[in-house]
Amino acid sequence: MPKIAEIFSSIAGEGSWMGRPATFIRFSGCNLSCEWCDEKHARSGEGEFRSVEEILEECRSVGLRRVVITGGEPLLQKEDCLKLARELTKSGFRVMIETNGTLLNRLTQDERVVLRECEVTVSPKKGNVSGNAVRAAINLSAQFKFVVGENSWKCEEVRELVNRYSIDRESVWLMPMSVDGEIREELAREVWKFCVKEGYNYSDRLHVRVWKGEKGK
Ligand code: SF4
Numbered sequence: 001m002p003k004i005a006e007i008f009s010s011i012a013g014e015g016s017w018m019g020r021p022a023t024f025i026r027f028s029g030c031n032l033s034c035e036w037c038d039e040k041h042a043r044s045g046e047g048e049f050r051s052v053e054e055i056l057e058e059c060r061s062v063g064l065r066r067v068v069i070t071g072g073e074p075l076l077q078k079e080d081c082l083k084l085a086r087e088l089t090k091s092g093f094r095v096m097i098e099t100n101g102t103l104l105n106r107l108t109q110d111e112r113v114v115l116r117e118c119e120v121t122v123s124p125k126k127g128n129v130s131g132n133a134v135r136a137a138i139n140l141s142a143q144f145k146f147v148v149g150e151n152s153w154k155c156e157e158v159r160e161l162v163n164r165y166s167i168d169r170e171s172v173w174l175m176p177m178s179v180d181g182e183i184r185e186e187l188a189r190e191v192w193k194f195c196v197k198e199g200y201n202y203s204d205r206l207h208v209r210v211w212k213g214e215k216g217k
Helices: 052-062 074-090 109-116 131-139 155-164 185-198 206-211
Strands: 003-011 021-027 066-070 094-099 119-122 143-148 172-176
Touching (some): 003 052, 021 052, 021 074, 052 074, 066 074, 074 094, 074 109, 143 185, 155 185
Parallel strands (some): 094 119, 119 143
Antiparallel strands (some): 003 021
16 A cells, blocks of 8 residues: 555646646655755655555546656655556556656566556656666656756756767756745746757746645645
């Protein structure tokens, strides 16, 4: 039974689903401890155990077609995460799995098959990137979402990584970090201009702009 920090419905604020309504299932626990983490309750392991069937039923009752499985790090609870993803896709939901990518290269072939039926977004964390994990993500046709800001990625470091592993620029998203529920406009413009120059996608953080980091939005 997976430990879940929260389930809520909202508008996706980041990446390729930005602006789309979705149900969010936030898995509890993480294997990293990013200084600027804005999901500290999930990182610290808060939450309750819910059965896959119960979660599936809740998604059905919410009635939105898209489901985002996020964290924390959902692949820390790999078996339950993949079982849930498989049941959701079988039931006709469009599923996105958001991961920090560090555990992707440990998946078996069968587990990768489940992920291929979902959309996978990898948000690599500076200092925690391995070549094998990046190659595993590319192999899954994952999108890469980089948070740019203090103590995280610099634009030039993203370019270096993208070039080193020949990541398709179409699958690269850069977004400005938020601090205390705010996005600095100066940083947003810098990231925006860099994306135009390099042919990367720019992602805003709509939930931060509208809800200032309020939990469950
Ligand atoms: S990987 Fe994500 S959830 Fe985990 S500590 Fe870093 S930002 Fe927080």
